[in-house]
Amino acid sequence: MKRRDIAWGLGLAMAGLAGRSAFAQAYPARxxxxxxxxxxxxxxxxxxxxxxxxxxxxxxxxxxxxxxxxxxxxxxxxxxxxxxxxxxxxxxxxxxxxxxxxxxxxxxxxxxxxxxxxxxxxxxxPMMISSSPALPVSNVREFVALARSKPGAINVAVPSSSARVVLELFNQLGKVELFPVSYKGSGPAFIDLFGGRIQATIDTVSATMPQIAGGKVKALAVSTARRFEAVPDVPTLAESGVGDFDLAxxxxxxxxxxxxxxxxxxxxxxxxxxxxxxxxxxxxxxxxxxxxxxxxxxxxxxxxxxxxxxxxxxxxxxxxxx
Structure with a gap:
């Protein structure tokens, strides 16, 4: 190639780069x-x-x-x-x-x-698994032990598809058979938990925190690999012995x-x-x-x-x- 052709090609390339740079610098124009x-x-x-x-x-x-x-x-x-x-x-x-x-x-x-x-x-x-105060458990290990002694007998509220998937992983890693009960939202799920019709629930931390503060549920664990700074005293499921649990x-x-x-x-x-x-x-x-x-x-x-x-x-x- 002739030198002027090379120079012309480089010029086009530089112009293109300059154009993209100018475009990015102008962003957003609206x-x-x-x-x-x-x-x-x-x-x-x-x-x-x-x-x-x-x-x-x-x-x-x-x-x-x-x-x-x-x-x-x-x-x-x-x-x-x-x-x-x-x-x-x-x-x-x-x-x-x-x-x-x-x-x-x-x-x-x-x-x-x-x-x-x-x-x-x-x-x-982060999702949180919590239980009714009436359930005779104070942590995840006790909850798992109770679930293994009564396969399929413990009902867990799942007010969202995300909660349902978290429960599936809990069943797999915890080697338990918790029965999912679907709800259209957190409110109805908590009402049934308070009424004793279900024994536990999996929901977001934000939905569960007011119930914890009111003493209506017992927080057992969060679903992320690390503790959530909003509830630093609540352990993770992994810390509680449920495999390498990390899902949210x-x-x-x-x-x-x-x-x-x-x-x-x-x-x-x-x-x-x-x-x-x-x-x-x-x-x-x-x-x-x-x-x-x-x-x-x-x-x-x-x-x-x-x-x-x-x-x-x-x-x-x-x-x-x-």
């Missing part, structure tokens, strides 16, 4: 939409609005939360997957949209892997596949800074969410591992979307 799987007031919605507010302050541009609830998060995920890959539509992904749903639904209107670019994990929502719902920020890397890195940097702020951490912990960030690559590996974990448990228990 409001950004954060698509949320839940309805207003639900846990994912609350944390999404907190992150959106903080991002708005940092990016000097409005981040609008757009609720598209339904079908276990599939409606929101499909909508976000088909948006332009320009950084102006983001998704607050969940363990449902990217780990559980591929195993619970016969078909999905989006591809959790091919259609999205991971940005950052945002937080874990989660939220994480994603963008449509093909979103420029400069924008992904910019958003990742700001999310990490937001989650490191003391007031943000306190607010999230108070909501029952353990802040958790990391690089886009770490989030990608995390999601892949979660998809295998949740998928295997769901298929083994034959859990189907309702």
């Amino acid at each position: 409001q950004v939409h954060l698509v949320v799987t839940g309805t207003p007031g639900q846990g994912t919605d609350i944390v999404s609005r907190l992150i959106a507010q903080k991002l708005s302050e940092r990016l000097k541009q409005q981040i609008v939360v757009e609720n598209r609830a339904g079908a276990g998060g599939n409606i929101a995920a499909e909508y976000a997957s088909k948006a332009p890959a320009d950084g102006y539509t983001l998704l607050m992904a969940t363990n449902a949209t990217h780990a559980a749903n591929p195993a619970m639904y016969a078909r999905l209107p989006y591809d959790p892997t091919a259609d999205f670019t991971p940005i950052s994990l945002v937080g874990l929502l 719902p989660w939220n994480g920020l994603m963008a449509p596949r093909g979103t420029p890397r400069e924008i992904v890195n910019l958003l990742n940097m700001h999310v990490a800074a937001i989650l490191a702020e003391p007031d943000t951490r306190k607010r999230m912990v108070d909501l029952g969410i353990q802040p958790a960030s990391g690089t886009p690559e770490q989030f990608d590996r995390f999601v892949q591992g979660e998809a295998r974990k949740w998928g295997d448990l769901i298929r083994k228990a034959n859990i189907k979307a309702e």
Whole structure:
């Protein structure tokens, strides 16, 4: 090749890089939409609005939360997957949209892997197993021993599909046969627990904490690998002898596949800074969410591992979307 051709080619390449750099520096030039799987007031919605507010302050541009609830998060995920890959539509992904749903639904209107670019994990929502005060146990080891002495006789409320999957892992690792009783929400489950119609429940820490404070339930353990700072005195299931237990719902920020890397890195940097702020951490912990960030690559590996974990448990228990 002639020197002028080489120079011309390098010039085009540099111009392209300069163009991408300028684009990233200008981002965001207009409001950004954060698509949320839940309805207003639900846990994912609350944390999404907190992150959106903080991002708005940092990016000097409005981040609008757009609720598209339904079908276990599939409606929101499909909508976000088909948006332009320009950084102006983001998704607050969940363990449902990217780990559980591929195993619970016969078909999905989006591809959790091919259609999205991971940005950052945002937080874990530890689940807690708790029992009725009338049940003669004070810890998980005693609970497991009682369950083994009465296979299938202990009923456990599962007010969500996530709780159902956590129970499946508990049965496997604890080598017990706890019977799941499905509920449409935490309220009815706790009413039956108080009334003695069920003996235990698996629910989020945020839903369980008020019941603990009122002395209506006994906290036995949390489902994450580490103790949750909102309830530091409550041990983990792993600490309590239930294998290598580590399973919890989660939220994480994603963008449509093909979103420029400069924008992904910019958003990742700001999310990490937001989650490191003391007031943000306190607010999230108070909501029952353990802040958790990391690089886009770490989030990608995390999601892949979660998809295998949740998928295997769901298929083994034959859990189907309702």
